[in-house]
Amino acid sequence: MTPLLALIRKEFASLFGSSLAYVALTVAALVTALTFFDHLRLYNQVLFAYASTTMGGFASDSIPDYINLWDLVFFPVMEQLGLTFLAAIPLVTMRVFAEERSRGTDELLLSTKLTPNQIVLAKFFVTFAFVVLMMAVSFIYPATAITRGGLGVEHLAAVFTGLTLHAIGLASIGLTCSAFSRSQLVSAISGWAIAFILWDFGWMQPFVSEGVANVLDAFSLHPRYGAFSEGVVSLANVVYFASLAIVAFGLARFSFDLRRVG
Amino acid sequence: MQEVTAAIDALGLTRRFVDHTALDALTLQVPRNETFGLLGANGAGKTTFIRLVTGFLLPTDGEVTVDGISPSANPAGVRARVGFVMETSRLYPELRVDAFLRFAAGAHGLSGKPRGDAIERVVERFSIGDVLRRHIGNLSKGYQQRVSLAQAFLHDPSVVIVDEPTSGLDPLQREDVHAILGALRGERTVLISTHDLAEARSLTSRVAVLHAGRLVTQGPTEQVLDSNRALSLFEAPEAGLT
Numbered sequence: 345m346t347p348l349l350a351l352i353r354k355e356f357a358s359l360f361g362s363s364l365a366y367v368a369l370t371v372a373a374l375v376t377a378l379t380f381f382d383h384l385r386l387y388n389q390v391l392f393a394y395a396s397t398t399m400g401g402f403a404s405d406s407i408p409d410y411i412n413l414w415d416l417v418f419f420p421v422m423e424q425l426g427l428t429f430l431a432a433i434p435l436v437t438m439r440v441f442a443e444e445r446s447r448g449t450d451e452l453l454l455s456t457k458l459t460p461n462q463i464v465l466a467k468f469f470v471t472f473a474f475v476v477l478m479m480a481v482s483f484i485y486p487a488t489a490i491t492r493g494g495l496g497v498e499h500l501a502a503v504f505t506g507l508t509l510h511a512i513g514l515a516s517i518g519l520t521c522s523a524f525s526r527s528q529l530v531s532a533i534s535g536w537a538i539a540f541i542l543w544d545f546g547w548m549q550p551f552v553s554e555g556v557a558n559v560l561d562a563f564s565l566h567p568r569y570g571a572f573s574e575g576v577v578s579l580a581n582v583v584y585f586a587s588l589a590i591v592a593f594g595l596a597r598f599s600f601d602l603r604r605v606g
Numbered sequence: 607m608q609e610v611t612a613a614i615d616a617l618g619l620t621r622r623f624v625d626h627t628a629l630d631a632l633t634l635q636v637p638r639n640e641t642f643g644l645l646g647a648n649g650a651g652k653t654t655f656i657r658l659v660t661g662f663l664l665p666t667d668g669e670v671t672v673d674g675i676s677p678s679a680n681p682a683g684v685r686a687r688v689g690f691v692m693e694t695s696r697l698y699p700e701l702r703v704d705a706f707l708r709f710a711a712g713a714h715g716l717s718g719k720p721r722g723d724a725i726e727r728v729v730e731r732f733s734i735g736d737v738l739r740r741h742i743g744n745l746s747k748g749y750q751q752r753v754s755l756a757q758a759f760l761h762d763p764s765v766v767i768v769d770e771p772t773s774g775l776d777p778l779q780r781e782d783v784h785a786i787l788g789a790l791r792g793e794r795t796v797l798i799s800t801h802d803l804a805e806a807r808s809l810t811s812r813v814a815v816l817h818a819g820r821l822v823t824q825g826p827t828e829q830v831l832d833s834n835r836a837l838s839l840f841e842a843p844e845a846g847l848t
Contacts, residue, residue: 350712361700448696455690456713
């Protein structure tokens, strides 16, 4: 355990020893805040428009059901957040393995008692912990919308779980790309490409048979992420994201073997 | 003739990559407790040999052992015996020296008092006490090389492998590193990879010369690096193949 814990501590020190971590957290918080307040402003404008054009004002039942915090603020913010992280997380993961390879420190790690399994485990753990922190920082405003909108703690927990799993899924894709490249740029671009392809296969439905569309849909990130936003925690969706992480771990581990024989 | 006990023993060691053979049936013994030089031009196969010894690469053919242990079969056993000193650029510039040494000691399986003792020992040995709180990236290359040497000695290895120890250093820093490496002579097995003949002459007792992945010659340093022959080993090695 000592080598693994030493590497985990080192990874945290390296991460927070560079500006990347602070920039990523700040950008995540800013983007969420701007998105949230922009939608809140629109919501207020619509609300006031109805209040000023109807006799009953806010107290009346004249405001349609669809003008609510959930539909006009929370849901669009969560959608935008999903896409924002799709763009941002490969920037966080791109350096994790690729930087070690480009500066040759992976050989230093492997000259110690650390095994490839431990190296991959430590890097996945620290990256996942960081993206959970990113989610927590970003989730403050959407959480406000949920609680103000009258939805309970259970719904709040379901949404946060979905957001976190979505981020872990994206991080898994990014980490795999980083493990197979020594260039951080290549790692980030390939991470984006795969994440965008996996985001939603719905656009293919008109072009393929229903069976194929269903199979492709099962691989899409967006519908599963969206289900959590509705407050539904489905085991199938949890398994989907867990499988992404496990496959990514296996591939990252395989990259070490590949280098030994390649 | 006195029998030589090999700390590193390579037999028919071959490593092919997709488009070229980096090491071709290399048979080589590094005697115990000697400072051994691995010489050759860039691309001669020195780094590939080191990577095979440390277990970072697997051989295509042949075998290599460290103290009789194969890095392919028992990588942990070899890592416990080998200290690896890399070029100065291969460190973590964002870490402070003390944090890096704590990490390296932990990665070698040391914790608690043994870890503290090991760090204290290498800090004293390599005279890096005054830079412990500084970031590695802000140190001179000479000090970075001292830090690199220090991490390799934390677990008290019987074999130390040093890859291009003075690459990128100025003359004063080179002299400093040479003094440190010179003090290791006879204490433990040291394998130094270099293309600097003067460095090999001043530090090593035996050398092997590689060219295009093949062994050109090996033997006592003063014999192999005779001033009239030395450069020809790099330029037209086919004539001297052993």
